[in-house]
Amino acid sequence: MRTPPRVLFVCVKNGGKSQMAAGLMGDIAGDSVDVVSGGTKPGTSLNQLSVESLAEWNIDISEGTPKPVTPADLEAADVVVTLGREAIVHAPEGAEVENWDTDEPSERGIEGIERMRLVRNDISARVADLLERLRSGC
Template sequence: MSTDRPSLVFVCVKNGGQSQMAAALARQLAGDRVRVTSAGTKPGDKLNGLSVQVLEESGASVAGEHPKQLTEAMMLGADRVVVLGEEALLPEVPGVAVERWITDEPSLRGIEGRERMDLVLADIRRHVEALLAELD
């Protein structure tokens, strides 16, 4: 755990979409007040292009980011480990509490493409804002 400022790790399976979105929003909204990273349990090889587009249009950035493998060291170094969605399964690490955000999945209602991504971003933003308010 950190001693100077809270450290957050956002996790999903591929680390190409939702966890990257949460991390980018946390960096945008909190600035230097928190340390933020994201990772995946089975990371892909690239970021989701539509996720990147809606983030950039909202003022958040994933510049320099790429999918990363979640490690035990990341988990041990975090004040908060947040899993987005139901699919990512994390190893149990003694002393590490994991919280899970069940985020809206518009595709289950037949909503796809840009409209889907805007709704996903809005839902993740609500979660991130609540987390940052709690940390303050």
């Protein structure tokens, strides 16, 4: 794996979860990980509750914009993480691919910023675990 490793976070719209994951990884990993995010069917704007939930932790993703996952993004990634089962990508041979079925509090009737805080916390724990695995070479 190159130094630094490149992680590509993917969700459908690239407006919420994948942007959050990229922001969280960038915050804890700094320049030790090259972080990219994209969507399989990108939306037109960021989810403002995602932006707000990270701002509570002093992480600013407000200038991000949804963008498509490109073949070049997939080719350059050492690790491809899809957030949710709806985001389908075809990573090249040799790329590590994992899917994160993140917490979905709306299934329990939790909405708004409370929902997004729970999603943020789940993604944050997964990002920390991934960073630890990258650092240990696993």
